[in-house]
Amino acid sequence: MVLGKVIGTIWATKKYETLTGFKMQFVQPLNSELKPIGEPIIAVDTIGAGPGEIIFFATSSEAVIPMRVPMAPVDAAIVGIVDSINSEIRLEDK
């Protein structure tokens, strides 16, 4: 799973049928110091995160599991909102 920040929302009326009712959010991946890494991606929101919040998301086919549907073409899903991070090892020290 990857840390990220919600930076925007997407409206899509026409989507694959099992995705109906799910919100999709733009997520900027972050490192442990909350600095942006890589390009923003789109993730399905399964917990109700909002723009500006720090979240973590699951990628690849495991992203379907929190949606509680048998099949959905989803490769990233927000699965938690971060309250706080306590990290002693910083990525840049490695």
Next chain:
Amino acid sequence: MILGKVIGTVWSTRKDEKLVGSKFLIVKQLELDYSITKNFVIAVDSVGAGVGEIVLVATGSSARQTSITQNKPVDAVIMAIVDKLDIPETKKID
């Protein structure tokens, strides 16, 4: 998922037999301001997208999680047509 714009269609007569009947579209990846990047992907269409539309593309094994791509050699599927983007922080966060 990635944000993309459909720019063309791929016709293929000789292909894996499981792919018969699938519609292949060329999707160029977009930045958050709708500018087109160099990256592109050939994706199977599951929602009825057409040339010129802004779409979302799920990649990897998640692309097989639709009724029309199940158990087929597909690694990218168009799963939503975008109506609107809402990005409060208009410039990319850095």
